[in-house]
Amino acid sequence: MAWVVGVRFKPAGKIYYFECENLDLEELDLVIVETVRGIECGLVVLGKKEVPEKELVLPLKKVIRKASDQDKANYEKNKQKEKEALEICKQKIMAHKLPMRLIDAEYTFDMGKIIFYFTAEGRVDFRELVKDLAAIFKTRIELRQIGVRDEAKMLGGIGTCGRELCCSSFLGDFEPVSIKMAKEQNLSLNPAKISGICGRLMCCLKYESQLYDIKGQEGSKHRTNSR
Numbered sequence: 001m002a003w004v005v006g007v008r009f010k011p012a013g014k015i016y017y018f019e020c021e022n023l024d025l026e027e028l029d030l031v032i033v034e035t036v037r038g039i040e041c042g043l044v045v046l047g048k049k050e051v052p053e054k055e056l057v058l059p060l061k062k063v064i065r066k067a068s069d070q071d072k073a074n075y076e077k078n079k080q081k082e083k084e085a086l087e088i089c090k091q092k093i094m095a096h097k098l099p100m101r102l103i104d105a106e107y108t109f110d111m112g113k114i115i116f117y118f119t120a121e122g123r124v125d126f127r128e129l130v131k132d133l134a135a136i137f138k139t140r141i142e143l144r145q146i147g148v149r150d151e152a153k154m155l156g157g158i159g160t161c162g163r164e165l166c167c168s169s170f171l172g173d174f175e176p177v178s179i180k181m182a183k184e185q186n187l188s189l190n191p192a193k194i195s196g197i198c199g200r201l202m203c204c205l206k207y208e209s210q211l212y213d214i215k216g217q218e219g220s221k222h223r224t225n226s227r
Helices: 071-094 127-137 148-155 181-185 209-225
Strands: 002-007 016-019 029-035 038-051 065-066 101-107 113-119 141-145
Touching: 002 029, 016 029, 029 071, 071 101, 071 113, 101 141, 101 148, 113 127, 113 148, 127 141, 181 209
Parallel strands: 113 141
Antiparallel strands: 002 016, 002 038, 029 038, 029 065, 101 113
């Protein structure tokens, strides 16, 4: 058994588990943790609980500490610097005339790395861009190409239902969505009506899919019993 908390690094991001046996943590606490990307600051969204090790992906990294007032101040400073880094990177992309659209910039908490997220139609040779950015920021630079769904998740927006996008408000992970789900729900197969602002099938098609599967199974049993 292990004592863990669930931590998110973005408002609707994936939940990661960290060991916290010797720390008294509650939901909505900010914590400093070690990740594969470096030292990060995250929000506890699942309070401390004991979980069997077989249900966890081992080895687990530990929560370093509960965020102090100074940690929180540094975190806010990093957020402001991310905005500045985003503008500088946009200017450099234009200077190099690269066919890419910059979406977001993110510092690790210890400022050991800046990650720039972008979309593009194909592969982009950004080696010279990385050299320029490294010379300016004096830290490690990572450029990460993302898909249209991740772009919508990061930028946010309003769906056809009039509500905030599910992916940017609460969905931690994207689940597979198929045209079969729209057919089973007797929806119009007009792409404009079943696609989200990302251009892909709407994530909400998944919500009622299981219910329609159950109805289909019950209907199949009824037909079998009536023979």
